[in-house]
Amino acid sequence: MSFGRFLLKRTLQGVVVVWGVVTVVFLLRFITPGSPVDVVAPLDASPELRRQIARELGVDRPLYVQYFEYLAGLLRGDMGYSYLSGTEASARVFARLPATLELTVAATIVAVALSVPLGVISATRRHQPSDYAATTFSLLGISTPNFWLGIMLVLVLAVQFDVFPTSDRAFGFLESVGHLVVIAVDGPLVPPGEGTRLVVEFPLDVGAFGRTFTTWLSYIVLPAVTLGTYFTALITRLTRSGMLEELGQSYVQAARAKGLPETLVRYRHALRNTLIPVVTVVGLQMGTLIGGAVITEAVFDWPGLGTTVINAIQQRDWPILQGSLIVIGVGFVVVNIAVDAIYAYLNPRVVE
Amino acid sequence: MLSPRTLRNLKREFDRSALAKVGVALVALVVFVAVFAPLLAPHDPTAQSLDDKRLPPLGFSGTENQTTTERVNGTVQVVNETVTVNATADHPLGTNALGQDMLSRVIYGARTSLLVGLLGTLLAAVVGVPVGLVAGYVRGRVDDALMRSADVMLAFPSLVLAIALVGLWGRAAIRVPDPFVVAGLAPGMPRTFTLPGTVIVVVGLVNWVWFARVARGEALALRDEEYVKAARSLGASDPFVLRRHVLPNSATPILVLATIQVAAIVLLESALSYLGFSGTELSWGFDIAQGRDYLATAWWISTMPGIAIVLTVIGINLLGDWLRDALDPGIEGEGGGGA
Amino acid sequence: MSGDGGSGPAGRGGGRDPDADAGSGAGTETETGVGDPRSRDLLRVRDLSTRFFTQEGQVNAVESVDLTVRDGEVLGIVGESGSGKSVTALSLIDLVESPGRVTDGEVWYRDPDLAGEFPAASDGDYVDLRRVPERVRRALRGPSFSTVFQDPMSSFNPSITVGEQIAEAVEVQRRARSNPRSTRSRTQGYGLGQFLLDSVVPGRDYADEASHERAVELLEQVGIPDPGERAEEYPHEFSGGMLQRAMIAQALAGEPDLLIADEPTTALDVTIQAQILELLRDLQEERGMSVVLITHDLGVIARMCDRVAVMYAGEIVERGTLADVFDRPTHPYTEGLLGSIPDLADPAPRLRPIEGNVPSLLGEEMGDRCYFADRCPKAMYECLSHPPEYDAAGSGEHAARCVLADHEYDPAEALPGGYFGGESGDPTADADPGGDDRAGPPADRRTKNAPREGGDGD
Numbered sequence A: 001m002s003f004g005r006f007l008l009k010r011t012l013q014g015v016v017v018v019w020g021v022v023t024v025v026f027l028l029r030f031i032t033p034g035s036p037v038d039v040v041a042p043l044d045a046s047p048e049l050r051r052q053i054a055r056e057l058g059v060d061r062p063l064y065v066q067y068f069e070y071l072a073g074l075l076r077g078d079m080g081y082s083y084l085s086g087t088e089a090s091a092r093v094f095a096r097l098p099a100t101l102e103l104t105v106a107a108t109i110v111a112v113a114l115s116v117p118l119g120v121i122s123a124t125r126r127h128q129p130s131d132y133a134a135t136t137f138s139l140l141g142i143s144t145p146n147f148w149l150g151i152m153l154v155l156v157l158a159v160q161f162d163v164f165p166t167s168d169r170a171f172g173f174l175e176s177v178g179h180l181v182v183i184a185v186d187g188p189l190v191p192p193g194e195g196t197r198l199v200v201e202f203p204l205d206v207g208a209f210g211r212t213f214t215t216w217l218s219y220i221v222l223p224a225v226t227l228g229t230y231f232t233a234l235i236t237r238l239t240r241s242g243m244l245e246e247l248g249q250s251y252v253q254a255a256r257a258k259g260l261p262e263t264l265v266r267y268r269h270a271l272r273n274t275l276i277p278v279v280t281v282v283g284l285q286m287g288t289l290i291g292g293a294v295i296t297e298a299v300f301d302w303p304g305l306g307t308t309v310i311n312a313i314q315q316r317d318w319p320i321l322q323g324s325l326i327v328i329g330v331g332f333v334v335v336n337i338a339v340d341a342i343y344a345y346l347n348p349r350v351v352e
Numbered sequence B: 001m002l003s004p005r006t007l008r009n010l011k012r013e014f015d016r017s018a019l020a021k022v023g024v025a026l027v028a029l030v031v032f033v034a035v036f037a038p039l040l041a042p043h044d045p046t047a048q049s050l051d052d053k054r055l056p057p058l059g060f061s062g063t064e065n066q067t068t069t070e071r072v073n074g075t076v077q078v079v080n081e082t083v084t085v086n087a088t089a090d091h092p093l094g095t096n097a098l099g100q101d102m103l104s105r106v107i108y109g110a111r112t113s114l115l116v117g118l119l120g121t122l123l124a125a126v127v128g129v130p131v132g133l134v135a136g137y138v139r140g141r142v143d144d145a146l147m148r149s150a151d152v153m154l155a156f157p158s159l160v161l162a163i164a165l166v167g168l169w170g171r172a173a174i175r176v177p178d179p180f181v182v183a184g185l186a187p188g189m190p191r192t193f194t195l196p197g198t199v200i201v202v203v204g205l206v207n208w209v210w211f212a213r214v215a216r217g218e219a220l221a222l223r224d225e226e227y228v229k230a231a232r233s234l235g236a237s238d239p240f241v242l243r244r245h246v247l248p249n250s251a252t253p254i255l256v257l258a259t260i261q262v263a264a265i266v267l268l269e270s271a272l273s274y275l276g277f278s279g280t281e282l283s284w285g286f287d288i289a290q291g292r293d294y295l296a297t298a299w300w301i302s303t304m305p306g307i308a309i310v311l312t313v314i315g316i317n318l319l320g321d322w323l324r325d326a327l328d329p330g331i332e333g334e335g336g337g338g339a
Numbered sequence C: 001m002s003g004d005g006g007s008g009p010a011g012r013g014g015g016r017d018p019d020a021d022a023g024s025g026a027g028t029e030t031e032t033g034v035g036d037p038r039s040r041d042l043l044r045v046r047d048l049s050t051r052f053f054t055q056e057g058q059v060n061a062v063e064s065v066d067l068t069v070r071d072g073e074v075l076g077i078v079g080e081s082g083s084g085k086s087v088t089a090l091s092l093i094d095l096v097e098s099p100g101r102v103t104d105g106e107v108w109y110r111d112p113d114l115a116g117e118f119p120a121a122s123d124g125d126y127v128d129l130r131r132v133p134e135r136v137r138r139a140l141r142g143p144s145f146s147t148v149f150q151d152p153m154s155s156f157n158p159s160i161t162v163g164e165q166i167a168e169a170v171e172v173q174r175r176a177r178s179n180p181r182s183t184r185s186r187t188q189g190y191g192l193g194q195f196l197l198d199s200v201v202p203g204r205d206y207a208d209e210a211s212h213e214r215a216v217e218l219l220e221q222v223g224i225p226d227p228g229e230r231a232e233e234y235p236h237e238f239s240g241g242m243l244q245r246a247m248i249a250q251a252l253a254g255e256p257d258l259l260i261a262d263e264p265t266t267a268l269d270v271t272i273q274a275q276i277l278e279l280l281r282d283l284q285e286e287r288g289m290s291v292v293l294i295t296h297d298l299g300v301i302a303r304m305c306d307r308v309a310v311m312y313a314g315e316i317v318e319r320g321t322l323a324d325v326f327d328r329p330t331h332p333y334t335e336g337l338l339g340s341i342p343d344l345a346d347p348a349p350r351l352r353p354i355e356g357n358v359p360s361l362l363g364e365e366m367g368d369r370c371y372f373a374d375r376c377p378k379a380m381y382e383c384l385s386h387p388p389e390y391d392a393a394g395s396g397e398h399a400a401r402c403v404l405a406d407h408e409y410d411p412a413e414a415l416p417g418g419y420f421g422g423e424s425g426d427p428t429a430d431a432d433p434g435g436d437d438r439a440g441p442p443a444d445r446r447t448k449n450a451p452r453e454g455g456d457g458d
């Protein structure tokens, strides 16, 4: 089987899973006590009013009709309208998505960039102080609830020493990059083609960009560390034990015997094979990362999907809740297909 | 299930590894504290005392700026004063914003964490293991269906799913009479202990997938073992083979997974109660959330319960490492993560 | 010690008829080297000891081993699994892994350039590899020593193509040649930065195009059909025999002076074994390189070797030319291996199983006696103190670590059967000298036995 066909097969499986996700999310409303009408209707609403509301919300029709309408809507990108504000659910959800993406991507980068070297150092300097430090760190990391870690970071670095802002980011990454462009725009900010020219002045105001970017960075550091720590610790542990196992394999000895420099033996041979199982576990644990993002957002008042989900649950705003859950589920599936692709790339045997 | 050989391996690994000893000691400590909470706690953890609010832990006496309003001769005056708050031996870990004793709350919190952890894991295993064993043993369509539904389950982060279910189903709580108090051994302690019922059910339902995966893997492998084939060829019924041969021989990996799961569920429970999705207020996560607003003035409210969680989870993880190293079941890094 | 300095056997015959070898060929001592007779020695190992420091105690895997490898000869090391023969090989190339360590000894390698560079560690043209920095030993792997391991499937990285792995071996030598100073550093001029660049930048790779082409050439030389296509395949797509050929190709990448083949055929089918041996033989003759062949299979020894060293419990217990050892075995262990009647016509004389197990080699349990005494049918009271190496024939070429090489067996002096704790063969069991009939001859322990041979490395 070629790599392309492998990817195609995984994508089809992913579509099936996404369908399952949508179905579960849809059915969630029907296994929950209470009716959507209660959310919208005033407490003293008359039966006629309640019926009217039900009709407007579309929840008076048979389940299968609602289901297919919902599916059809999703295919058009329509997730319904918020029960409370009446805004388009998809617009709300996708407005919140970038903040969550920023957070998870930053945390993943932190985690991968720290954990793999840490695991390798730990394994290659076994029973040395650096190994003990790394194993202690990873044990603490997988045992610490991240919301508490976040609070402790805020306590020490924001409240006590005022190094970072406490919460509530000022703007997103795109906006911070956007500042660069905005500064360079000549004239009022209206879309191009409507009378204004977009003039980029040279030299670009790099200083201003630097300032906005630093501000953005200062807001994301604590949440990213909070979210990334568990993952860093987990991957460090896996890398260490996997690396120890691989370094004991005969092919490593054979690679040394043919004169390869230790760098090559360790990274190109042992680490590569170590990462194969690590990649699988990381894929499986992606849910933990997204779940962790939800609570990290709550700790730092981060305006992402997690806070959206929590608010939607509390308000029973079903379209928003369903939309957010589906986006999270699809995100998980997409990430896992990507992980599988990496896995297949690293380990050619699975494509067979 | 625990053969002499297994026990010997456990013993050898225990003697060899200092970390295993630490893990067992920590877990023993937490279990002890949880069981005898009413006898160990110095105060009723729910008793409020506004005079004693936000007392610092021993060794952290300090000053605090207090702003109070006073009515003097009919006019309201704002009084700013710096008062000294002294730690007292009566509240070694200080008190929270309601004047509740932190030490007592930390002690009672161990009960909630462990009970949710153990009962949730039990439920997850009871649901997941049979499903996984049957799927791996029967294979074919049943197996495919299971694996796809497991994929769907995994697509929801367990925390998100748990929040949704607890939030939507309500925070049912079960009040269990406290045997020590009923027996009159611990006067002044709460007569009942509150179990967060929905949380237990939800964490169980959210985590059954991990058990199903491991049990399925074992069943797949064991099905091809000679003795299982032999039993089948002798006409043993499938349920008999499953119960008699497959289940006992999958026990080791399931046991190790269960240990990891207890740790994961303790973390999950603390996250749920931090977010307010719990049925009890006697929970470490709840207290951490309570302290969130007082970081600048009373750091200990959030700090103390967090340390308790970390120590508990470290203990369980070390216990899990010990079992894994001693029994070598070949699972690693699976089994749900922390919050 | 004894055994070196003598003239070497005229080992370079054409056909390798085992009978001819056993009969006369290998044993003749005709060609005497001109000048320093040592100049025919590529490698002279003195007193080499390797220990493993395990939790159960110290294991003396290799103990005071002396070996000489001459130019263009095939030296066989034979012994049961656990006898220390593989560890000996790894010790030569400094690849013993923790918790093991080479603790003692000298490994003299003939390399005038190196000897000039490290005068403190050299003697004439020879340099003691134990006393040069580790990076130098590392740099010798490939161009000086290379290794063929027992199990090709586990000796290739499963997730890299075979051609790529051979190309790596070619490339590392090419880089060392083009930048000799790179061999002076730990990473040999290939650091983490380069590795990251190679992994990230498309089309960039460690081994260049020429090295890949050379890899294909090497595959062709070891008789792999369609070498160009096979080079693109992964190890699991190869059969065991083909993969072993590929490993030989990889070992040849650096044009080594000495090839160490550690049980090269044990993991293979019998018919494939013969082909691989033939290939090794041909390559060795073509290139005139020296080969150290480690095996438990006497048939392989008989076919391939000029000289033989027999290992037991970490020691070399007997060594000499093929004819010396096969026709005139002196050590009872060697006799046991060969069976009572050495029959070299037998195409595959396997190790004759000998009663008991190879001792555990735990330092504190070995005691001071002859290590073989508990299994030896001719053990005598004097064997309770460790025998030195005796010159068996006075030629300096054939030596054995056994009192029988010095004088005849004396039944009156025999240790009673069960002296070392009965049938257990366990050297740790308490000796019980009082409880037995001293006069009784040792039971013939070879009759019932637990075979201990097989494919595992040591």
Ligand code: SF4
Pocket: C331, C332, C333, C370, C371, C372, C373, C374, C376, C377, C378, C379, C380, C383, C387, C401, C402, C403, C404
């Ligand atoms: S020294 Fe003694 S015990 Fe050892 S092999 Fe020779 S005869 Fe046997």
